Amino acid sequence: xxxxxxxxxxxxxxxxxxxDLEIETQDLKLRLARPGDSKVVPRFQPEQPNxxxxxxxxQTQQAKSSSEEGIxxxxxxxxGTFYRKPSPDDxxxxxxxxxxxxxxxxxxxxxxxxxxxxxxxxxxxxxEILVEDSLSIEYGQPLFKIRT
Numbered sequence: 001x002x003x004x005x006x007x008x009x010x011x012x013x014x015x016x017x018x019x020d021l022e023i024e025t026q027d028l029k030l031r032l033a034r035p036g037d038s039k040v041v042p043r044f045q046p047e048q049p050n051x052x053x054x055x056x057x058x059q060t061q062q063a064k065s066s067s068e069e070g071i072x073x074x075x076x077x078x079x080g081t082f083y084r085k086p087s088p089d090d091x092x093x094x095x096x097x098x099x100x101x102x103x104x105x106x107x108x109x110x111x112x113x114x115x116x117x118x119x120x121x122x123x124x125x126x127x128e129i130l131v132e133d134s135l136s137i138e139y140g141q142p143l144f145k146i147r148t
Contacts, residue, residue, distance in 0.1 A: 006030075007114055014116070072122050074144040076137045080111035084133045094144075098126045106144060109137065124148040 013021055013032050021032045076082075084092040084107055093105050100106070101123045109116050128145040131137060 003112065007112065010114070070147055071127070072124065072146045072148050073142045074106065074120065074122070074146055076109065076139060076141045076143050077118060078109055078111050078116065079139050080109040080116070080137060082131045082133065082135055082137045082143065083108040083110065083115075084129070094126050094129075096126055096129060100124060100126060100146070118143075120146070122146055122148055 009021070009023070009030070010032070012018075013034070018032075019034045023030045084094075086093070086108065093107055094100060100120050102120055104120045105117045106120050107118050109118055124146040126144055127147050130142045130144060137143070
């Protein structure tokens with residue numbers, strides 16, 4: 001599977017109502033799952049016997065937990081570069097104090113030269129932005145604090 005095929009599969013997943021997709025070949029196993037309303041989580045696993053991974057539902061529950069009452073920590077659904085604006089001349093998608101709804105675009109994460117809009121899975125108020133613009137981020141890294 002080459003990069004253009006992978007981009008096409010991810011794009012198809014983002015544009016459709018699919019919630020789960022698994023493709024398996026001789027040397028590659030690709031599983032895409034949508035844990036929330038609008039996030040695609042790519043997970044690549046070469047064929048290896050006796051490998052155990054945590055289920056996606058468990059990862060999603062961990063992402064929803066917070067040490068502060070009424071505060072939701074929104075975490076990155078993928079690895080890439082974090083952008084607060086659609087382009088350098090445009091205003092930020094969200095700022096501290098903004099009221100957001102489920103499905104509102106919070107940021108863009110660039111992964112493999114593809115700009116992925118990251119949408120909120122909760123409604124509430126942005127109380128803190130935890131990442132600076134144009135920095136590399138990891139899967140599961142806290143991005144925003146949202147008062148629900």
